[in-house]
Amino acid sequence: MNKHRIHRVAKLTGLSKDVIRVWERRYSLVKPSRSANRYREYSDEDVSLFRFLKEELDRGQTIGGLAMEGRDSLLQRMRASSIPKQQELAPHSSLLDELISRLDPLDKSRFELQLNAAIAVIPFEEAVQRVLLPLQRRVGELWHEGQVNIAVEHYVTKIIQQKLFAVINQLPANEFGPRVVIACPTGEYHEIGAQAVTYLAASRGCHVYYLGPNLPLTDLETLCDRVHPDLILLSLTESKSNEEADHLLHELRTLSQRWHVAVGGKGACAMEHLLENTGIELLDDLGALHNRLANLASTRQRAFH
Template sequence: MNDLPAMNISAVERDTGLGKDTLRVWERRYGFPQPTRDDHGERVYPPEQVERLRVMKRLIDQGLRPGRLFAASAEEFAELCHACASPRRNDVGQGDPLIRQTTALVKANDVPALRQLLHQAMMRLGLQRFVIDVVAPLNDAVGDAWMSGEFEVFEEHLYTEQIKSLLRQAIGNLPAGGGTPRILLTTPPDEQHVLGLLMVEALLALDGASCISLGTQTPLADIRMAATAHHADIVALSLSAAFPGRQVGALVSQLRQMLPATVDLWVGGAGAQRATPVKGIVLLPTLQATLDALETWRQGDH
């Protein structure tokens, strides 16, 4: 950890998902983080503080309040990490041999064996069941392993890159989509997690929808222009648990107002659970909900 470079406040914001304003407020109110200053007087954050901020962001996403985390002793903080990780880890299949094998191969840094294991699982189950029954619980298990200290950051990244590569290959091997609806997929600014987007694209493309992916962090004005340029029937936005919860409602409402009334707006991912249901916006908290929404759209009068 001490060999890693310190980060400026913009880099910390990108790395942790915590906004600059939040970092400054915590510094004033709680005395943490405690950045040093560079030659220009700008905040610089040591790597060990950045690591703790990453963990805190995950705990807050699990529903814990910042004040409780700052008041906790080192032992209490470790217990909170374990308590948030353990219940779900039991639920998502630590008893599942595939999850156990995957996490073991990630820990062993055995990339060829990891690729083979995941590829064989996809071939055996088919793309839809692989995404819903394997990738989704694996994401939870790997995230929990990171929070509990079982995985290092680079190990989580290693897993994520293998899944992304596999899904992109699978999507590329599907027949060219010419069916309906035409769905524009992306994430808004400040949302850099692409895995959820790929999972949804795989399911929709497999079901015959025409998918146009813009990747991540597309400005809202560009989403509107792209929807028009591609004659999209639907704009599908992916929001992870790391997306700032306070921004969800305003962002979704703003995008809804910017899009033509003829274009549906779907909002999926863990971040969608923070959005308030309003007319003209379809919230998709689960992958199955995405498939259900696709079926509902096709049954409608379009």
């Protein structure tokens, strides 16, 4: 999870440094850590909360009234209403071009320095949507076109996975959040998308079980019997024959009779016509995923009130 000094927070949120300090001191909604040099350091979650507070003020709320809700309540509302703006989903094209240029020939030091520098100055969720996932897609396409060696594709994939898991491991476990099981079914080995979804769900307060690639759905069902998920999210990236699609849908229908099941990825979008009237949700882009997670958080919040 990134740490941001106050001048960067001001730039990311549109709030002045004076306002940030006053809100921090007077209302205690944000408690930044201190660096070795005693500089204030704010988390990605702090930045998101400041943005949410500013949006609420623009809607006519007062900072005093918002502060009375408390940080935890505000974070819940923030996550429930967190729908990404379309421009935030746009890939950072110029940066991607520069990163790709470092791969042939492979310049490991400059590639990693530039990637690390780019994602260190923006909230990690924005880095996922604008840099990491688009980079993975671009490199995958270049490999399919024969312009990038498979070893280089594996190298980039592992770098992205390391960054995702490093941040996921820093997120606090929310024992009482909606239970979400995320996996790639049998024959699905590309797990970057599922890992990114794991981060997005965990960052919104979900209690996530990430099960990885190539998981037989019978074993998934066994686990779900024990954890009773509020939602099962499956990543389908591979195109399937009619026979394979029919077999998968049969298994998914069995799951969907007991739990809410949603699918995403290129392979899922290719099966859109087959999913009609099955009770299986299609999350065909990040916007749809955000909406589904927001609805899930909102439903759980209402259940506790």
